[in-house]
Amino acid sequence: MEQRKKVIPESYIPIEASRTLRMEDKDYLLMNDAMYTFYERSMGEFSQFFMALRDEKKILGCRCSACGVVRCPPMLTHCPDCAFAPTEPVEVGQTGKLLSTPPITYFATSMFLDKAPFGRGRLVLEGADTALSIMLYTTTGILTPGIMKKGTEIKIVFQDERTGQISDIFGVPTSELTPEQAQKPGLLASELNWAAVKEPDLGQATEEAKRASQGTLVELEALLKEMSASKRASKAIENWKRTIAVKTPAVEFGLIIDNGRIWLERGRPQSSDFVMATEDIRVLLDGLDYKGAITDAIVKRKLWISKNIEFVTIFKLDRLARFLAREKKEGAAKG
Amino acid sequence: MAKKKSFAARKVGIVGASVTPFKGRWVEKTFYDLAQWATRDALKDAGISPAEVDAVAYGIYNDIFERAAIPEHPLQGIIGLPNKPGIRVTNGGATGIYTIASAFAFVASGMYDTALVLGVEKATDCYDFVSRSATPEVIKTIAWSGDSFFEQKIGWTASDSYAEVILAYMDEHPGDLKPEVTAKISSVLSEHVKTNPYAQRQFDQVTPEEVLNSRYIVYPLKEMEICVYSEGAAALVLAEEETAKAIAKNTGRPVVWITGVGLSNEWSFAGKGMNHWGRIYSHHVAAQQAYEMAGITDPAKEIQVVELHDAFIQQLEISMAEMGFVPMGRADALVDDGLMLDGGPISVNPSGGLLYCGHAVGASNIMSAWAARNELIDKGKHRALVHGTGSTICQYGGVAILEHED
Numbered sequence: 119m120e121q122r123k124k125v126i127p128e129s130y131i132p133i134e135a136s137r138t139l140r141m142e143d144k145d146y147l148l149m150n151d152a153m154y155t156f157y158e159r160s161m162g163e164f165s166q167f168f169m170a171l172r173d174e175k176k177i178l179g180c181r182c183s184a185c186g187v188v189r190c191p192p193m194l195t196h197c198p199d200c201a202f203a204p205t206e207p208v209e210v211g212q213t214g215k216l217l218s219t220p221p222i223t224y225f226a227t228s229m230f231l232d233k234a235p236f237g238r239g240r241l242v243l244e245g246a247d248t249a250l251s252i253m254l255y256t257t258t259g260i261l262t263p264g265i266m267k268k269g270t271e272i273k274i275v276f277q278d279e280r281t282g283q284i285s286d287i288f289g290v291p292t293s294e295l296t297p298e299q300a301q302k303p304g305l306l307a308s309e310l311n312w313a314a315v316k317e318p319d320l321g322q323a324t325e326e327a328k329r330a331s332q333g334t335l336v337e338l339e340a341l342l343k344e345m346s347a348s349k350r351a352s353k354a355i356e357n358w359k360r361t362i363a364v365k366t367p368a369v370e371f372g373l374i375i376d377n378g379r380i381w382l383e384r385g386r387p388q389s390s391d392f393v394m395a396t397e398d399i400r401v402l403l404d405g406l407d408y409k410g411a412i413t414d415a416i417v418k419r420k421l422w423i424s425k426n427i428e429f430v431t432i433f434k435l436d437r438l439a440r441f442l443a444r445e446k447k448e449g450a451a452k453g
Numbered sequence: 454m455a456k457k458k459s460f461a462a463r464k465v466g467i468v469g470a471s472v473t474p475f476k477g478r479w480v481e482k483t484f485y486d487l488a489q490w491a492t493r494d495a496l497k498d499a500g501i502s503p504a505e506v507d508a509v510a511y512g513i514y515n516d517i518f519e520r521a522a523i524p525e526h527p528l529q530g531i532i533g534l535p536n537k538p539g540i541r542v543t544n545g546g547a548t549g550i551y552t553i554a555s556a557f558a559f560v561a562s563g564m565y566d567t568a569l570v571l572g573v574e575k576a577t578d579c580y581d582f583v584s585r586s587a588t589p590e591v592i593k594t595i596a597w598s599g600d601s602f603f604e605q606k607i608g609w610t611a612s613d614s615y616a617e618v619i620l621a622y623m624d625e626h627p628g629d630l631k632p633e634v635t636a637k638i639s640s641v642l643s644e645h646v647k648t649n650p651y652a653q654r655q656f657d658q659v660t661p662e663e664v665l666n667s668r669y670i671v672y673p674l675k676e677m678e679i680c681v682y683s684e685g686a687a688a689l690v691l692a693e694e695e696t697a698k699a700i701a702k703n704t705g706r707p708v709v710w711i712t713g714v715g716l717s718n719e720w721s722f723a724g725k726g727m728n729h730w731g732r733i734y735s736h737h738v739a740a741q742q743a744y745e746m747a748g749i750t751d752p753a754k755e756i757q758v759v760e761l762h763d764a765f766i767q768q769l770e771i772s773m774a775e776m777g778f779v780p781m782g783r784a785d786a787l788v789d790d791g792l793m794l795d796g797g798p799i800s801v802n803p804s805g806g807l808l809y810c811g812h813a814v815g816a817s818n819i820m821s822a823w824a825a826r827n828e829l830i831d832k833g834k835h836r837a838l839v840h841g842t843g844s845t846i847c848q849y850g851g852v853a854i855l856e857h858e859d
């Protein structure tokens with residue numbers, strides 16, 4: 119039998135342990151711990167809404183018997199604006215328009231690190247008057263600003279495996295779908311054409327660019343040395359281990375992170391955790407030198423990474439740059 | 454719109470205040486010790502003993518941060534107030550302002566003559582063992598505050614919910630909240646913090662360019678436009694008129710009166726008849742109530758100091774507009790017209806705000822009141838506004854008006 123998913127993934131759970139931290143000549147104790155409660159949660163008056171998602175691939179709202187307003191999600195059995203007149207369930211459409219431009223989460227909580235970047239918008243579905251909060255993706259790669267705005271038409275997509283919760287659905291822009299997909303009620307995630315992860319074509323480097331890149335590499339090496347030597351900066355990559363294959367038209371190398379230390383190894387690494395590709399190695403150097411974030415270079419498509427989930431490593435590199443810059447500046451401010 | 458607010462039965466003043474240092478992490482102290490420390494210093498500032506305190510209101514935002522379900526109960530004895538009334542307030546980010554309002558009501562109503570306002574928060578013990586850093590677990594802990602049926606499971610965070618409101622505002626006012634203006638405001642606050650020795654980032658001055666270059670956390674919010682999580686405590690001593698005057702005579706520090714209080718929580722779901730999307734109506738309503746109580750008709754002319762809950766710089770700008778300091782859609786006047794720049798008429802967040810002093814949630818707005826009181830007394834200014842916000846989409850709003858008569 120297939121192993122069922124646990125409500126808390128095993129990897130999140132720390133081992134029973136403690137450590138001692140020395141602060142100004144005194145020891146302090148830090149204890150691994152958790153505060154947990156399990157639930158068999160009553161879905162109550164929302165049961166029909168969630169069962170309709172799970173079993174029928176339908177979206178339900180509620181209509182007020184007095185004012186006729188249709189609320190989706192169905193809030194609630196009685197209308198708060200009409201002296202609590204009763205409401206009745208109604209089915210609403212599966213396309214709608216965004217009430218406002220949706221935010222995009224690049225830095226997520228520990229439970230959503232592997233799902234970022236994602237959008238979360240307020241979708242007013244056809245036949246509804248209020249907005250449903252919904253997770254938003256594009257099928258065209260990493261979600262960047264401008265793809266979805268106020269008024270963008272969005273289609274609801276159902277996960278193939280559904281358990282009767284709000285994460286059973288998400289939205290994509292209707293413009294990325296075929297007319298048949300856009301029309302189809304209960305469209306499944308597996309029916310979408312998710313653009314395959316493809317390494318960008320970086321083109322050829324000129325001889326001059328190759329020569330220049332050698333100088334940049336030396337600069338980069340000096341900066342990484344400074345980072346590894348800084349106690350403050352290296353905290354950003356404490357207990358972290360990654361080998362990144364960096365590819366540029368002019369040069370390839372490995373960027374190695376190993377528990378507070380970072381360095382580069384010339385030549386293509388034998389194996390790597392992920393690939394980072396950019397036309398100009400300066401983009402990476404500037405990011406590490408705290409002149410523009412690496413995150414933003416990805417958002418602006420100046421730098422490409424092979425795995426979305428490695429945004430977590432990119433954030434650590436951005437912090438590393440910031441910590442080093444801050445240490446230098448505070449040192450100067452304090453005199 | 455809320456009904457006309459009844460006025461306080463008795464005059465209430467602040468006669469003592471304190472903050473502990475705000476730090477990224479207090480490994481050396483539990484929240485017990487932080488709470489006791491702030492209490493000790495506030496009572497010392499007022500020159501009174503615990504025996505002279507009639508009641509306490511605790512501001513502690515999140516049980517999960519403190520890792521205990523009723524985290525205030527151990528504090529009652531620790532702060533020397535056994536067998537006295539204690540109420541714990543938890544209202545999201547607005548916990549501090551609501552705690553001040555609760556203690557104010559205790560004293561204004563005539564129920565008690567003095568009350569302690571005590572806010573404390575430990576946040577960064579939360580730790581994500583996968584990414585081996587605190588922040589993803591801290592924001593996860595706050596993310597248990599999203600709607601549990603419809604939003605928690607799709608990645609709701611405090612940042613993305615505030616970003617929703619900010620983007621909706623920007624849809625309506627595309628020329629406002631210019632990136633160079635939000636960058637300038639962050640830079641200005643980083644200069645203010647220099648004189649706050651209790652701040653987490655006292656020596657972290659940034660240029661507008663550095664803010665512009667900082668990374669996106671949640672579009673459209675950049676790292677240096679977002680407050681930092683902090684640990685610490687803050688306290689105020691409130692007293693009714695005669696007691697306040699007697700204490701002030703003793704300490705030589707004038708009473709700062711609380712002359713207006715306004716509170717408002719709006720709908721948390723969006724759509725027809727449910728919300729004014731792109732507005733922060735709770736801040737507008739809370740401010741109007743407080744102005745009415747304090748007799749203020751033109752806040753931009755009558756208020757000199759604003760300690761505003763700057764969870765995000767863009768929200769700071771919208772909140773200033775909602776509270777009537779700048780027109781809606783023209784919030785950039787804060788910088789473009791120099792309103793909050795050096796030499797301008799309004800000092801905004803002399804403490805450095807939650808961005809630079811730090812956001813120790815339950816203590817934050819109380820720290821703001823501490824800073825506003827100092828600004829009024831030390832700089833001889835007349836009137837200050839203290840603001841708090843919280844919950845999803847800035848749903849909660851609270852405003853207090855402080856006045857210094859000398």
